[in-house]
Amino acid sequence: MPESHDFFVAADPGSTRARVRDALVRQGYTVEDGEQGALRAARGSLGLTLLVGGLANDRTFHTRLDVQLMIAPDGRTVARLLRGSGRSAVKGGALGVARGNRAFEQAANAIHTELAQAGVLTDSIPG
Template identity: 85%
Template sequence: MPESHDFFVAADPDSVRTRVGDALTREGYTVEGGDQGALRATRGSLGLTLLIGGMANDRTFHTRLDVQVMVAPDGRTVARLLRGSGKSAIKGGALGIARGNRAFEQAANAIHHELAQAGILTESVPG
């Protein structure tokens, strides 16, 4: 499973940041601004996840994702989705790993769909 996913976009960083945040919000994440224009998205309850681990459902299993928004040398905006801190295995063993992988994949798909539907996605590269 990739640890990151880069979305190359033909739009300004602010509008990309807004679209990515909207896509993650629709997936149930709480999205906050981070350093240097990054986004931090969290979903679920850390306390509940630590208590019941992998038995938590997709929406209550604690997940954190980070998104860096930057400009590539060719002038395109890049939104890089990164797995956040907090290891899924510690929070639920094999089930936790599967939930973490699924959350990352669902978030990447939601961002891809949002940017493609807007007609601004030029390239999508898992890393």
């Protein structure tokens, strides 16, 4: 499973950031502003996840994601989705890893769909 996913966008960083934020909020994440225009997204309960581990459902299993925004040399905006801190295996063994992988994939798909529907996605590369 990739640890990051880059979305290349033909739009300014501000509107890209807003679209990425909206996609994550629709997935149930609470999104906060980070440094230098980054976003920090979290979903679920860390306490509940540590208590019941991989038995937590998708929305209650604690997931953390980060999004960095930058400008590529060709002038396109890049939104890089990163797995957040806190390894899923510690939070539920094999089931936790599967839930963490699924959460990352769902977030990447939501961002991809949002940017594609807006007509600004030019490339999408898992990393």
